Amino acid sequence: MASKVPIDQPEAKTTVNPAAVREAALTLFAERGYHGTALSQIAGVLGIRTPSLYNHMRAKQDLLRDIVSETTEQVWADYEQAVEGVDDVVERLRRAARVYALRHATHRREALIVNRDIASVEEPARSRVLELRRRHAQAIKGLIDEGVREGRFDEPESTLAAFGILEMCVSIARWFREDGPQSAETVADTYSTYALRVAGLG
Numbered sequence: 001m002a003s004k005v006p007i008d009q010p011e012a013k014t015t016v017n018p019a020a021v022r023e024a025a026l027t028l029f030a031e032r033g034y035h036g037t038a039l040s041q042i043a044g045v046l047g048i049r050t051p052s053l054y055n056h057m058r059a060k061q062d063l064l065r066d067i068v069s070e071t072t073e074q075v076w077a078d079y080e081q082a083v084e085g086v087d088d089v090v091e092r093l094r095r096a097a098r099v100y101a102l103r104h105a106t107h108r109r110e111a112l113i114v115n116r117d118i119a120s121v122e123e124p125a126r127s128r129v130l131e132l133r134r135r136h137a138q139a140i141k142g143l144i145d146e147g148v149r150e151g152r153f154d155e156p157e158s159t160l161a162a163f164g165i166l167e168m169c170v171s172i173a174r175w176f177r178e179d180g181p182q183s184a185e186t187v188a189d190t191y192s193t194y195a196l197r198v199a200g201l202g
Helices: 018-032 039-046 050-055 060-083 089-106 108-120 125-149 158-170 184-198
Strands: none
Touching: 018 039, 018 060, 018 108, 039 050, 060 089, 060 108, 060 125, 089 108, 089 125, 089 158, 089 184, 108 125, 125 158, 158 184
16 A cells, blocks of 8 residues: 655535536545555545446546646746746756746655656656656756756766656655745756756856
8 A cells, every 4th residue: 555645635625516526536646556546445435326436437547647747837838937047057947946846845746656657647648757857857857968068067977866866856755844844946946956066057
């Protein structure tokens, strides 16, 4: 059985609709895992009978697919927006790492689900998600390679460096708490500085 991860609970819903079903699924998937969550548990959170869920959704797999696909698309959109129009490669990597770290602090449930349950997403959606994740990793690697060519970074193992940057940001979702000693923005700023060190900022 998957261990429970404490997640900030969503606000109580007064109306059952597709958004409310998704919100309940987000919390339960993050806490229990996709396979550890039954539709009856989602219905229980909403205060309805399980068959009534089908008035607002098609299948549990659809909930997972939409959460994982939309989250991954948003991560890529974050990256593109962060680096758009920025010439300096060091600043581009800093911004790319910061926005990725910030998303993992502010969208913890989505991050936990994507990084734990992606293998449970059925095809063809899983392949699309994995391709987008590869594109993101290649983009981070490309920034490091560009910085090395310009003499700004000195890390020759750009693939490992990119993996390290992404993975340390992913870990934020596992430990960050909104009531903790540091804000999401402070953590993101700190991790963006770490990212530059990993890349070998000269």
